Amino acid sequence: MSFINYMAREINCKLVYYGPGLCGKTTNLQYIYERTNPEAKGKMISLATETERTLFFDFLPLSLGEIRGFKTRFHLYTVPGQVFYDASRKLILKGVDGVIFVADSQIERTEANLESVENLRGNLAEQGYSLDKLPYVIQYNKRDLPNVASVEELRQMLNPTNQPDFEAVARTGVGVFDTLKAVAKLVLTELRKGGT
Amino acid sequence: MVNPQMVMYEEEFNQIQTVVDRLVRDANAKVVAIVDKNGQLIAGGGDIDNVDTTSLASLLAGNVAATGGMAKLLKENEFATQFHEGEKANIYIQLVGRQVIVVVIFDARSSLGLVRLRVKKGGDELNNIFEALSKKVAQPGKDSPFAEITDEDIDNLFND
């Protein structure tokens, strides 16, 4: 649910990075944080375990600039990918305006990717959202590893409806901003339609 | 979509700010902030410049969401109040209506009893303001300023 503030002349939108454990959601946010000018970002918050697995969420506030005199602000969140944190994932999806699904391209993570998309679809449906109606992009991450599935295979499994999708190496930043821009565009386009 | 869009206008903002400023004084608070359940800061008062309110709002919303999740497990509707006691600072959190969180940060110059009392009164006022606001938003003809934006506007955002 976006928040239009006529007083502060700004619009706030919530983006959520979803995907199986260790697929690289937190790494996406870390890269965005490192590569964004100080005046365009706030503090990055990571609620993580001692082994740096996301426990509840990561949070990064970003300003993207102005449209028609309104500042556009995006609140980026990641969910914890580990299966047993499902209750937390549901909470973080509340009020979401756009979703980035980060897939782990490694062949041995095929099952985990599919389960995670199903989990996303189900958790959205519980809150009355439909994945097919929400601004949604897909990122095939870890393209640098040797044991990856081909993009065609991944696309067939994870992107049957032809959403914008991107190859990425989040660790070095390849594809990270392209993914973010694509979903931000979809969210703003949605706002134009009336946005509610 | 299920959620109505959250909108804030100048008129309601000023009413909210008035309540917040009074709450700061009446409760002897260091900081008072109004946050929406999705983690957006709506208004703040007191020594707000010394607090990272964006981070605070997001953590607060996470906290309230997690607490709400626990309430559900216990078949409670909601835990509407939370209190965290520190060595120097304390935090009092109160849910107002369905979408709004009031947070008061205070120290030894105030007390839990006083804060609780003042928040109760301020909370009722805030509830009325937000209810009026949601009716206003639901009215037709309140089109978003984004209805007219072009692809070019959107593309321009990313051209640097």
Ligand SMILES: Nc1nc2c(ncn2[C@@H]2O[C@H](COP(=O)(O)OP(=O)(O)OP(=O)(O)O)[C@@H](O)[C@H]2O)c(=O)[nH]1
């Ligand atoms: N080789 C390679 N490693 C990556 C890439 N992206 C992330 N990683 C690594 O994968 C591991 C997990 O990354 P995270 O970003 O913590 O994964 P996550 O999706 O946030 O995991 P959870 O918090 O458990 O859900 C880290 O060691 C990253 O450095 C990539 O593109 N290539």
Ligand SMILES: [Mg+2]
């Ligand atoms: Mg993580």
